[in-house]
Amino acid sequence: MSIHSKAVPYLFLLPAVLLLLIFNLYPTVATLNQSLHAQSFISNKLIYVGLENFERILNDPIFWKSVQVTLVFSILVNPIQIVLALLLALLANQRVRGIALFRSIYLLPVAVSINVTTVVWGLMLDSDSGLINGILATLSLPKQPFLTAPSHALWSIILLATWKGVPLWALFFLAGLQGIPESVIEAAKIDGANRRQIFRLITLPLLRGVLLFVLVADTVANFLLIAPVYSLTQGGPQLSTNLIMFETYRRGFVYNDLSTSAAMLWVMLIFVLLVVLFQAFVLRRRG
Amino acid sequence: MTAIGKVSLRDTVLQRGQSKERSRLLVFNHTVLLFLTAFAVIPLLVLAFNSVKTNLEIGQNPLGPPINIVAENFPNAWERGNFATTMGNSVIYVVATIAAELVLGGLAAYALARKKPPGSDLLMLYFLVASTIPLWMYIVPLFVQINTLKRVGVDARFLLVLVYVAGSAPLTIFLLRSYMLDLPTELEDAARVDGANEFQVLTRIVLPLTKPGFLTVGLVVGLGVWNEFLLALTFIHDPNQFPVTTSFYKFVDRFDRDWALTSAGAIIIIFPVMVLFLALQRQFIEGLAEGGIKT
Numbered sequence: 001m002s003i004h005s006k007a008v009p010y011l012f013l014l015p016a017v018l019l020l021l022i023f024n025l026y027p028t029v030a031t032l033n034q035s036l037h038a039q040s041f042i043s044n045k046l047i048y049v050g051l052e053n054f055e056r057i058l059n060d061p062i063f064w065k066s067v068q069v070t071l072v073f074s075i076l077v078n079p080i081q082i083v084l085a086l087l088l089a090l091l092a093n094q095r096v097r098g099i100a101l102f103r104s105i106y107l108l109p110v111a112v113s114i115n116v117t118t119v120v121w122g123l124m125l126d127s128d129s130g131l132i133n134g135i136l137a138t139l140s141l142p143k144q145p146f147l148t149a150p151s152h153a154l155w156s157i158i159l160l161a162t163w164k165g166v167p168l169w170a171l172f173f174l175a176g177l178q179g180i181p182e183s184v185i186e187a188a189k190i191d192g193a194n195r196r197q198i199f200r201l202i203t204l205p206l207l208r209g210v211l212l213f214v215l216v217a218d219t220v221a222n223f224l225l226i227a228p229v230y231s232l233t234q235g236g237p238q239l240s241t242n243l244i245m246f247e248t249y250r251r252g253f254v255y256n257d258l259s260t261s262a263a264m265l266w267v268m269l270i271f272v273l274l275v276v277l278f279q280a281f282v283l284r285r286r287g
Numbered sequence: 288m289t290a291i292g293k294v295s296l297r298d299t300v301l302q303r304g305q306s307k308e309r310s311r312l313l314v315f316n317h318t319v320l321l322f323l324t325a326f327a328v329i330p331l332l333v334l335a336f337n338s339v340k341t342n343l344e345i346g347q348n349p350l351g352p353p354i355n356i357v358a359e360n361f362p363n364a365w366e367r368g369n370f371a372t373t374m375g376n377s378v379i380y381v382v383a384t385i386a387a388e389l390v391l392g393g394l395a396a397y398a399l400a401r402k403k404p405p406g407s408d409l410l411m412l413y414f415l416v417a418s419t420i421p422l423w424m425y426i427v428p429l430f431v432q433i434n435t436l437k438r439v440g441v442d443a444r445f446l447l448v449l450v451y452v453a454g455s456a457p458l459t460i461f462l463l464r465s466y467m468l469d470l471p472t473e474l475e476d477a478a479r480v481d482g483a484n485e486f487q488v489l490t491r492i493v494l495p496l497t498k499p500g501f502l503t504v505g506l507v508v509g510l511g512v513w514n515e516f517l518l519a520l521t522f523i524h525d526p527n528q529f530p531v532t533t534s535f536y537k538f539v540d541r542f543d544r545d546w547a548l549t550s551a552g553a554i555i556i557i558f559p560v561m562v563l564f565l566a567l568q569r570q571f572i573e574g575l576a577e578g579g580i581k582t
Contacts, residue, residue: 009402113514
């Protein structure tokens with residue numbers, strides 16, 4: 001009986017662990033191995049080169065440009081999405097007439113795939129016939145080269161990511177808000193707290209867990225974004241939307257340099273982990 | 288007496304301030320609501336408009352409402368996108384992935400939430416790291432692996448589902464575990480006293496109580512599989528096994544895109560998900576709320 005019951009939890013864990021071992025851990029480690037090798041031109045065999053691939057990346061201005069683009073993108077897109085999502089959730093959590101309909105409507109983008117999102121926004125942002133330029137024209141404002149100017153393209157990617165991302169993260173915030181007991185808010189109101197105080201002193205602290213989750217998940221999701229860059233800008237114009245993720249794709253699958261691509265992915269993964277741990281650390285300490 | 292007077296005075300002052308603040312807030316709220324709703328809905332509206340126009344009309348009037356409604360776009364898109372096949376395939380992939388994911392994730396989450404065997408912390412750390420590893424990171428070795436397994440005779444569709452399940456397992460286990468941690472243990476103990484074994488405790492007690500959690504995970508995972516494109520295209524080579532996302536690319540050739548059919552095709556892909564999503568919306572939000580985030 002005791003041997004049996006000791007084995008049970010491992011038995012329950014076995015299928016998941018086995019599957020992850022085969023289809024996640026093994027290929028991930030294999031990528032690390034690839035990053036330490038180079039493809040031989042003659043025999044198609046892998047030759048061990050140590051950290052040479054990493055050295056090459058670190059001396060590559062295109063890589064550093066993509067790091068810069070990724071950093072600017074992250075610093076802009078994550079706060080924009082999180083603030084808007086929180087705002088949306090706060091509004092949707094009110095007891096106003098018609099709020100259920102509103103919730104259903106703003107949730108719609110969550111169901112739309114990134115491929116469809118990209119096509120629709122490509123249409124909206126078109127320089128000649130796009131909707132946004134149409135609106136600008138009626139306001140007698142000049143047309144904007146949304147996807148074709150280095151100064152605009154990254155903002156267009158941010159816009160698209162925000163359209164798809166905000167409702168999703170708002171959903172998590174809304175769930176968190178609904179978990180806050182009404183009595184706590186009522187008590188604060190009786191003590192004379194105004195709305196701003198209630199938000200700062202009660203709502204926000206009670207949302208800390210959700211906030212941490214959304215912050216981390218959103219940061220990771222935006223690091224991994226590739227579809228809109230792939231179909232709308234191909235990293236351009238002038239590398240202005242060349243996010244690291246897209247650069248690794250280009251190295252690996254357009255230039256067929258899988259070893260450099262793998263090394264770049266490792267650099268990025270370590271970076272993402274550092275960012276995520278930093279976020280977790282800061283939020284934990286605040287609370 | 289004075290104390291009561293003070294309180295009531297403070298209350299009236301507060302109320303007056305609040306009502307002014309309130310009406311200003313209401314205007315602000317409604318403006319923001321309206322703006323956000325428009326932001327969410329306009330792209331979809333454009334898509335819906337274009338799905339019932341001819342290509343000629345889309346050229347002349349790419350964004351406004353249709354002048355003549357061309358309903359034939361839908362049967363045409365259905366035909367050319369081979370939706371009859373791809374939709375069936377996607378339903379199979381989605382259902383199989385959700386089923387496997389919930390069984391596997393449920394068992395693992397239960398073990399981690401309740402049994403905490405030695406090594407649990409390490410495993411949780413691995414799951415956390417694994418959930419941040421992008422697919423690009425390991426798609427090449429995975430490709431080699433899958434090809435080897437296919438050569439041995441394993442069905443490509445089966446492998447695809449396994450890859451989907453493995454891909455979403457870390458986050459699934461995380462979420463399901465936090466739902467289970469929220470449950471009081473008394474019910475489970477009572478069942479054990481009554482002679483239930485671990486599997487019965489899980490299926491009879493824990494499962495019914497964490498149903499919103501399972502629903503949430505199922506919905507998120509299912510949505511991911513329905514919209515997945517890259518893995519399916521990498522591993523599936525038989526057109527009869529293609530998922531619904533591949534149909535979306537049947538309306539583009541080297542030089543041009545058939546916008547009318549693209550739009551109709553997009554609506555066909557989105558529609559079932561949207562209906563399901565709206566139907567489950569309430570339960571979905573409740574599911575998320577009960578999960579909380581525990582790490």
